[in-house]
Amino acid sequence: MSDNNILLRVENLVKYFPITRGIIIQRQIGAVHAVDDISFFIRRGETFGLVGESGCGKSTTGRTVLQLYRPTSGHVFFEDTDLTTLKPEKMRLMRRRMQMIFQDPYASLNPRMTVGEIVGEPLVVHEVAQGAAVEERVDQLLSLVGLNPAFSNRYPHEFSGGQRQRIGVARALALQPALIVCDEPISALDVSIQAQVVNLLEDLQGQFGLTYLFIAHDLSMVRHISNRVAVMYLGIIVELANRDELYSHPLHPYTQALMSAVPVADPLVEEKRHRIILEGDVPSPVNPPSGCRFRTRCPLAREICAEKVPEWREVSPMHWVACHMV
Amino acid sequence: MADLLEVKGLETRFKTRDGMVHAVNGVSFNIKEGETLGVVGESACGKTVTMLSLLRLIPTPPGKIAAGTAHFQGSDLLTMTEEEIRHVRGARISMVFQDPMTSFNPVLTIGRQLTEPLELHLGMSQAQARERAVELMRMVNIPKAEDHLNDYPHQFSGGMRQRVMIAMALSCTPQVLIADEPTTALDVTIQAQIIELVKRLRDEIGMAVIWITHDLGIIAGLAKRVLVMYAGYIIEEAPVKELYGNPLHPYTLGLIGSLPRLDETQRRRLVSIDGLPPTLYEKPNYCPFAPRCTYAYERCWKENPLLLPVGVDHRAACWVDVKSGSHRE
Numbered sequence: 001m002s003d004n005n006i007l008l009r010v011e012n013l014v015k016y017f018p019i020t021r022g023i024i025i026q027r028q029i030g031a032v033h034a035v036d037d038i039s040f041f042i043r044r045g046e047t048f049g050l051v052g053e054s055g056c057g058k059s060t061t062g063r064t065v066l067q068l069y070r071p072t073s074g075h076v077f078f079e080d081t082d083l084t085t086l087k088p089e090k091m092r093l094m095r096r097r098m099q100m101i102f103q104d105p106y107a108s109l110n111p112r113m114t115v116g117e118i119v120g121e122p123l124v125v126h127e128v129a130q131g132a133a134v135e136e137r138v139d140q141l142l143s144l145v146g147l148n149p150a151f152s153n154r155y156p157h158e159f160s161g162g163q164r165q166r167i168g169v170a171r172a173l174a175l176q177p178a179l180i181v182c183d184e185p186i187s188a189l190d191v192s193i194q195a196q197v198v199n200l201l202e203d204l205q206g207q208f209g210l211t212y213l214f215i216a217h218d219l220s221m222v223r224h225i226s227n228r229v230a231v232m233y234l235g236i237i238v239e240l241a242n243r244d245e246l247y248s249h250p251l252h253p254y255t256q257a258l259m260s261a262v263p264v265a266d267p268l269v270e271e272k273r274h275r276i277i278l279e280g281d282v283p284s285p286v287n288p289p290s291g292c293r294f295r296t297r298c299p300l301a302r303e304i305c306a307e308k309v310p311e312w313r314e315v316s317p318m319h320w321v322a323c324h325m326v
Numbered sequence: 327m328a329d330l331l332e333v334k335g336l337e338t339r340f341k342t343r344d345g346m347v348h349a350v351n352g353v354s355f356n357i358k359e360g361e362t363l364g365v366v367g368e369s370a371c372g373k374t375v376t377m378l379s380l381l382r383l384i385p386t387p388p389g390k391i392a393a394g395t396a397h398f399q400g401s402d403l404l405t406m407t408e409e410e411i412r413h414v415r416g417a418r419i420s421m422v423f424q425d426p427m428t429s430f431n432p433v434l435t436i437g438r439q440l441t442e443p444l445e446l447h448l449g450m451s452q453a454q455a456r457e458r459a460v461e462l463m464r465m466v467n468i469p470k471a472e473d474h475l476n477d478y479p480h481q482f483s484g485g486m487r488q489r490v491m492i493a494m495a496l497s498c499t500p501q502v503l504i505a506d507e508p509t510t511a512l513d514v515t516i517q518a519q520i521i522e523l524v525k526r527l528r529d530e531i532g533m534a535v536i537w538i539t540h541d542l543g544i545i546a547g548l549a550k551r552v553l554v555m556y557a558g559y560i561i562e563e564a565p566v567k568e569l570y571g572n573p574l575h576p577y578t579l580g581l582i583g584s585l586p587r588l589d590e591t592q593r594r595r596l597v598s599i600d601g602l603p604p605t606l607y608e609k610p611n612y613c614p615f616a617p618r619c620t621y622a623y624e625r626c627w628k629e630n631p632l633l634l635p636v637g638v639d640h641r642a643a644c645w646v647d648v649k650s651g652s653h654r655e
Contacts, residue, residue: 053515160602190603195585198596265570267547
């Protein structure tokens with residue numbers, strides 16, 4: 001595996017959000033351990049899936065990768081540039097190469113801007129195009145995502161959820177980025193519309209060789225779209241492997257429980273399935289459990305799990321897991 | 327077994343500033359004692375409004391139940407007096423709502439909200455009701471139930487709240503439990519907890535369950551029979567295995583095809599349904615799915631198909647036999 005095939009490398013990334021008390025004199029009284037020492041890489045042209053339940057830190061990871069949040073510690077290498085140490089003006093140049101599609105198509109588009117302005121804004125901000133060239137490019141982008149270019153004078157509220165998400169995709173594509181972070185791009189959409197957007201993302205990837213960091217909680221969709229998948233729990237990655245390897249041989253007890261909890265739309269399969277039902281809720285990230293973070297809900301937990309943080313190791317080629325019991 | 331609930335020709339409309347919204351357009355179905363019925367459809371297909379109409383929880387105005395009957399144990403829910411329906415609601419038919427965050431009263435304790443139906447419907451004393459409330463909370467696996475009686479809803483997590491909601495719905499041992507997307511706001515591992523819980527309680531109490539969802543996966547493992555709704559109509563009805571193995575409405579086919587599967591090994595392109603669901607401002611005199619349907623022909627644009635038998639216990643509303651591509655009589 002040659003190094004220049006890797007587009008993004010994340011090393012020991014940590015992001016804590018401070019909890020403060022007091023109005024004038026603010027003291028820090030704790031921290032939300034949103035992302036706590038995670039490492040992974042993404043190859044050029046692949047789709048890297050990041051799954052986990054709400055509050056596990058998957059969105060924070062996506063935003064920290066793009067430097068929308070400054071990491072507490074750790075490094076993010078895009079090609080060979082360390083984004084965490086870049087000066088703001090250099091970072092602005094790098095942003096052309098990495099874009100984001102947000103979860104909520106209702107909140108992520110400015111209601112006072114027309115679709116043409118929204119999609120054209122990155123071109124203007126980054127001084128890539130001006131005047132008529134912007135309009136031309138906007139028309140091109142809109143037809144690319146399956147919208148009528150004649151709609152560029154309309155406002156976001158005139159569109160349905162699926163169409164708005166297409167506008168978000170067009171905006172992300174405007175600067176011809178190499179990497180797009182898709183943060184739950186389909187979870188706010190109806191089932192029949194989800195398939196439309198996923199097919200669009202796949203088509204665009206084929207056409208432009210895009211690399212996706214695909215963040216989602218829907219394990220079936222992540223399996224469908226990803227080449228490799230990482231599973232997050234309470235701020236850490238517990239398992240990472242190629243898609244088929246992960247779904248056919250999940251090793252971490254959390255991955256196993258998560259997979260078994262997902263319903264399959266086939267009554268014949270459902271009849272035979274065995275469910276692992278986890279007890280209780282996810283602990284608070286303000287005060288995560290000692291040792292292994294999953295131990296409070298883990299059916300296999302033993303003493304060592306409370307004492308020692310499990311090592312992140314490669315148990316078979318390209319299959320990493322953090323668990324004492326594997 | 328006899329029909330416990332029989333709904334015929336239910337129509338519900340809402341008068342809005344932009345015109346009349348035809349939310350439910352002549353829905354008929356029945357449910358037997360102890361049966362689990364799944365109701366599937368996307369947002370705004372009328373699945374929730376149908377159930378709210380049965381319990382007469384539609385705000386009137388702007389809503390109006392324009393036609394239909396709903397016979398439950400010999401009496402019509404839709405023509406009962408307010409007083410009578412109040413004795414049905416929560417006691418014999420109860421409902422669990424989608425959002426566990428907003429369906430509790432935030433200024434009353436969990437204990438008070440649990441004991442209220444017991445005192446009202448079953449005439450228990452306060453002490454009896456509190457005792458029963460603790461039992462109910464244990465039944466839905468809330469640890470240290472006594473200590474939680476004086477807690478307020480915000481002190482509970484989403485999964486715990488939904489469990490209390492279920493405890494509340496089951497407190498008067500209803501014959502029918504209507505669950506309206508009870509797990510949509512929850513994570514998958516918590517969703518699995520809730521589904522297991524409802525299955526267990528259903529078998530213990532022997533109640534009928536109507537489970538409304540947009541997730542075909544949940545229904546596959548839970549329901550015996552399924553209704554598929556679109557634009558305020560039931561467009562297909564079949565036993566669960568028949569529906570997934572032999573879907574006969576193009577919309578159902580599309581829905582099943584648009585789902586990626588957890589056990590998928592071959593990478594295939596998802597089948598997407600083009601276009602958008604219709605607005606409900608007019609009641610169409612053609613098939614409401616025709617604008618998005620790949621099978622549609624002339625007749626689909628002239629006549630709205632009725633829900634007619636197409637197999638054993640299998641009904642579909644379509645002018646096309648999707649199996650052969652031939653047109654139906």
